[in-house]
Each structure stands twice: as C-alpha cells, then as structure tokens.
Amino acid sequence: PADHTKDITPQKPPHMEYAKIFLGNTMWLENNKGMEETTFELTVRDQPKNWGYFVFYGLDRFLTYVKNFKFTDKQIKVLVEMNLVKKEHISFYKNFKFNGDILSIDEGTPFFAGEPILRMTGTMIETNLMTALVLNAFSYPTRVLTKITRQNIAAGKKRFSSAGSVRSQGFEQVLINLFACQIGGSMSSIQPISYYADASIPRNNLQANINHATISSFDNEREAISFAIKKILPHQPALQIMVDTYDMKKGLAILIDELKKTTFENQKKIWVPIDSGNVYETAKHMRKELDK
Numbered sequence: 001p002a003d004h005t006k007d008i009t010p011q012k013p014p015h016m017e018y019a020k021i022f023l024g025n026t027m028w029l030e031n032n033k034g035m036e037e038t039t040f041e042l043t044v045r046d047q048p049k050n051w052g053y054f055v056f057y058g059l060d061r062f063l064t065y066v067k068n069f070k071f072t073d074k075q076i077k078v079l080v081e082m083n084l085v086k087k088e089h090i091s092f093y094k095n096f097k098f099n100g101d102i103l104s105i106d107e108g109t110p111f112f113a114g115e116p117i118l119r120m121t122g123t124m125i126e127t128n129l130m131t132a133l134v135l136n137a138f139s140y141p142t143r144v145l146t147k148i149t150r151q152n153i154a155a156g157k158k159r160f161s162s163a164g165s166v167r168s169q170g171f172e173q174v175l176i177n178l179f180a181c182q183i184g185g186s187m188s189s190i191q192p193i194s195y196y197a198d199a200s201i202p203r204n205n206l207q208a209n210i211n212h213a214t215i216s217s218f219d220n221e222r223e224a225i226s227f228a229i230k231k232i233l234p235h236q237p238a239l240q241i242m243v244d245t246y247d248m249k250k251g252l253a254i255l256i257d258e259l260k261k262t263t264f265e266n267q268k269k270i271w272v273p274i275d276s277g278n279v280y281e282t283a284k285h286m287r288k289e290l291d292k
Helices: 016-031 059-068 074-081 087-094 123-156 169-186 210-216 221-235 248-259 279-291
Strands: 037-042 100-105 117-123 188-191 204-209 240-242
Touching: 016 087, 016 123, 037 123, 059 074, 059 123, 074 087, 117 123, 117 188, 123 169, 204 221, 204 248, 221 240, 221 248
Parallel strands: 188 204, 204 240
Antiparallel strands: 037 117, 100 117
16 A cells, blocks of 8 residues: 555664664675675474464565655764764665565465574675564564465364454554554454554455443444444444453343344344453353353
8 A cells, every 4th residue: 555654664762673783784884705605595494283274374464565665864963963874874775775675475475383484685784773673564464364364274164353443553553454454354443443454455355343331332232232223233244242241141142132223134243352351261151142
C-alpha cells in the first residue's frame, strides 16, 4: 500500500543495538571494508515442538521501508552528538540509500527452521544498517499468520474468528492482523459496530462485535442482547455478542433465552467470543450449553 510511512528511522536516540551497528560502520568506513559485498540470510533457528512450519508474511511492508529508508538532518545530528557517527562521515549518512539486492520466498509460503527465507546482498554497511529492520519486519506478522493458518486447519470447514484487532500491540499491528485474517481465511471483528475498517479488506471478512461498552450502555444485559439480535443481526452476515460483561454464565444463559425467540438460521450467525478467565474451561462450558 502506498500510504506506508516514508521515514521509519527512529526519531529518538538509538538504543544499544543500534549503537553497535553505527560503531561497526565507523570502523568499516575508515578502512574501506564496509564497501565489500556481503550477504545476510534470514532464518528461524528452531521452533516449538510439533509446530512443523511457519508462514512467511511481512514482505510488502519491509520492501516499502527499505525503499524509503533515510536519515534526517536531525537524526544525524543526534548520532554525531552521541559519538556514534564521525563528522567526516556525515555526507555518507545524508546520502544513504540501500542499493543492494533482496531475494525472498513468496508472501504466504510455509517454511521451516533452518531454511533461508530472505537473502539481502549489498555492501557490508548497507546490510548492517538493515539488520535490525529485517529482524523486526517479519517476526510479528509471521507469528500472527502462522497462528491463523494453524487455527484454519484445526477448524476444518468451519468458519472461525481470530486475531482481534483490539488486542494488537500497536496501530500498525491492527492492519497486520486484519490482512493476516484475510490471507489465512479468518473472520476478524470490528469494535464497536460503528467502526469502519480498512477499505481494502472485504466486508464479508469482517464481523460486527457487540462489545462490553455496547452492552453496558443499555439498562440491562438482556435488553442489549435482545436489541442486537432483533435490530443489528438482520443487517450483518454474522454477529459476535460478548456475554461476560458482568458474569459469563449468566450472560450466556440470557443469550440462549433470547436466541430461542429467533430462527435457527439466525442462531447460526451468532458468535460468542471468550474475553476473560480460563479460556479452555470457559470454551467447554459454552460449547456444552450452546449444544443443549
């Protein structure tokens, strides 16, 4: 997407990992070793027992970041003040641009421990500066998509919901989650129902969610659940209703009472997310009560 940030270089002084990178570059600039060609390969060393595979994700953003990577005058000034960049090397960083080659497996490809998934070739300084970016660009997206594809396999032919955006660790992670859901076949909830998601994500892959704020805005839980089923569900392909705003077991009982008043087809469109407590035990209880 064209709206990715155009300058992702840290605005604050670099932490120790970046300090090591810049000090290494200073040494290489002074003895010309930094201009020698080198290759960086990205792999996962090992993985949890019985995982089997990961699914590669994050390439589009990474390539966008590399293409637009640059240093601002302010950032260079800070680096000089911290003695991480020498004054005689300022022009190098001012004009820095990655000119190397990047080869990778395709987005969405399963891969295994020890297998190179991305290869970056350029000068030693170029690949050194991109190291931290490479390691961060794929870690979170790959974990999310891998989890979703594993859930997809476990769910079989059933539709499933995953990677709730409200739990993401940052604003960009929300989009990463939503796109991963689209790639991996998962439904993704929007909270509350008035939110508009990214226009590039098909609406049929989104699911309205009657969340705690919506539930508690009514005089009581039953009134909120009844309103959702009668007034909102007819306009949605599916609907999540959270039943643990006050008490999970009581909320589930109210939902079941209200579902009995509607058609079986409507009942099948209702999803009940688990938002708190012991997920495994809660899931068993919910499944038992809903089956009854």
